[in-house]
Amino acid sequence: MHNKDDAEDQRISPQARKVLVAAGIGHFIEWYDVGTYGLLATFLAANFFVSDNPTAALLATFAVSAVGFVLRPLGGLFFGPLGDRIGRQRTLVIVVLLTSGSTFAMGVLPTYDSVGVLAPVLLVIARMLQGFGAGGETSNAVALLFEHSPRTRRGYMTSWMDGIGFVASVVGSALALVLINVLGDGAMTDWGWRIPFLLALPLGLVGLYLRLQLTDSPEFREMEAVGEVAQSPTKEAFRTGYKPMLILCGVLLLKAIGHWALVSFLPSFLSGDLGFSTSDAFTTTTVAIGVTALAVPVMGALSDRVGRKPMLIAGSAGIVVVSWPAFYLMSLGNIAAAIAAMLLLGLMIAVFDGALSAMMAEQFPARIRSGAMAIPYNLVVSAFGGTVPYVATWLVSSTGSKLAPSFYVMLLAAVTLGFVVAAIRETAPRRTQVAPAQHAEPIRQP
Template sequence: MGITDTADGVGTAVLTDDERRRRMRKVITAAGVGHFVEWFDFGLYGTLATVIALHFFETGDPQAALLSSFGVFAAGFIMRPIGGLFFGSMGDRIGRRTTLGLVIMVTSGATFIMGILPTYDAIGLVAPLLLVIVRLVQGFAAGGESSGATTLLAEYAPSNRRGFVSSFVDVFGFAAFVAGSGLVLLFTATLGSQALNDWGWRAMFALALPLGAAGLYLRLKLEDTPEFQKIKEKGEVAAKPLRTSISRWWKALLFCVGFVVLKAVGHWILQTFMPSYLQTDLKFDQQTAYAVTTIGLAAIMILVPLFGLLSDRIGRKPVMIIGAAGFIVLTYPTLMLMGSGAFLAAVVAMIILGVFMAAYDGAMSAAMAELFPTNIRYGSMAIAYNISVAAFGGITPWFSQSLISWTGNTYAPAFYVMGAAVITLVVVIGARETAKSPLIEKG
């Protein structure tokens, strides 16, 4: 049986079912591997935050050094909206494929450089300054990644599987953090924490170059999306996509910003803050902390596409509401469960939070893409996504650690997560359901 060669079944070329499935696997792999590389590079910083604090900041006060490390992490997010403006506009004007190739080149190069930087002991205060510069470049490139990969998958996906296909953005994103956390866990288990602190962290950042080359090759082997090719053939590519987004689609931009608040905070709590939180505040040893994080992130990776599929069947809103409500009700109890000090309790707590993160992520990627028309989709998502991530996500590790210092309450970060979930829940309830709608073509 043949089916038309467009995401929503409108076109002239015909593919067989097997050909369509093979193409979809190729697209998911290319988008996913590139996304994996992007977030493996980006996430290593968070996983190794305590190690970076030892090498790039004054170590007399470990808590202050860790806060400084998280401060540099947040600095990278300052550049994400700028990167989103740059790469988002480029993606809507010249295409998704070429833009995503450039994104991965910049990120991989910046991450490799991070691994060869001289330390505080070698050059003093210049070391953290160089670290900030590299993080700014990394953040600039990251501004074009998530929205671009989501656009690519959503525009290739069949309309009745858009949630499932788009969810692979987060599958590969969490896989990257699992790989990073798992690699650190394996390294410390086999060679010890001292080797990791001495030279192992540099070796992990050096992996950015070969991984980046692989991701670039896969992305450039793709054709651009059927949806983008369609508007290009019709001469409907937006000359000034950002102006169109802000002037005509500002309500959709606001909804998208609200959607991303919980995603931003939830991701960076679980992916970046959690390893150091378990070590510094809950007094788990380094190896156990990495094990808890790795297991929890692996659970999210497995569950995300299942919730994406569920959102195709029952709608985006019900699934996103489940995720947001779960964070509101259970974040504080799960952190208390972690605080019991037992390994199994910490794993269970991490998985509970992971279920709600997976539910929210599984539906949200498609929901964002469905808010905007094809000729401004990449740029619109990039603007909204990165404003929200910069405002709420980038400060998550630093602010969460600061809440503990200010209040003396080890579980205080829960209040920040719960607040983000409340904001997002209100926005989701007010949004329209888009799961059964075709992608809008022109704005």
């Protein structure tokens, strides 16, 4: 039987649920914003880049996507430590304004036919602003939710951030599917592509309102009350947390390539290289990512029971095993096989992602938690996540093999598996009783 303290340790308070909704809607907006760009890549290519070669235009569009990711590390370096200095809630208010505003701007940009080369220049600027803001979203949202959650439910609660990210991709995919079927490719290319970007404004206003209603986490408010808020969190993070930050760089390789391959590269891969209709490609994406989104919180809850490390090992090893078969199934040109292939990949990613956010937060004390997570997260996402569509498209084009991207995915998943096995220690409270961040040596003020 569980005693009263055990029950209290597992009870999710109304305040924690409120934080989940408010953090979640902002997280939804970030991933909706970022995912929308990848989902509409072929339409953006037709409007912003003039080329006789459709592959070249698509590569240019993906290159602009990668440019946005270049600003993510700077955004993480700015907004992550800012969350440690002024609070997670205040920082998240700024972030939601920046990400939603820059995405809305994409929807009102003039096209190449209207202003020539100025059009892609403006697209690059909007994409860079979006990337800068997105650099502060994940670490602050995870830190806020982690610090509001019961100790033994943190895997479940924080995993909702990853699940919500996939939900946002599903919504973007489903919206694109509806627009394509209702408007047709012609109208979608002419003006319909703007609609998903324009919706970022009302979404952003809802997120802003909800985040303004929040209080900061109990841990941060306690640090404020006793004057222990880090004055130089970036310096502290590099001085005291550099080892787990380096380890996270290796672990996050799979997060970067897995998420962005699923939501940004594979939809255009299906409709371009594999010859699926646009409708079939979006249908496949919507079904597969929808199931993945539902699976992530289940895997997060499981990580609270069996531990973070077993889940991380199972997910990364699973990706190594299923990547080639999944790409082979997609290459058959059958929609049922394509859905099965994406489900294979998606479910393995869900196993990994379910444990990831809590594991990251458990590596660091509250003083430096947001910044110490943001720096490795955004460096890896920028270098590998943002370039996934470009690298994968280039691999197919240069090798002539539609299976070539699978080997790239397998390689990075294998590297992640090595880091997890060799360097990650168990941090789930039910397994260790005390999380590392709670029994670590006190960090002295500089």
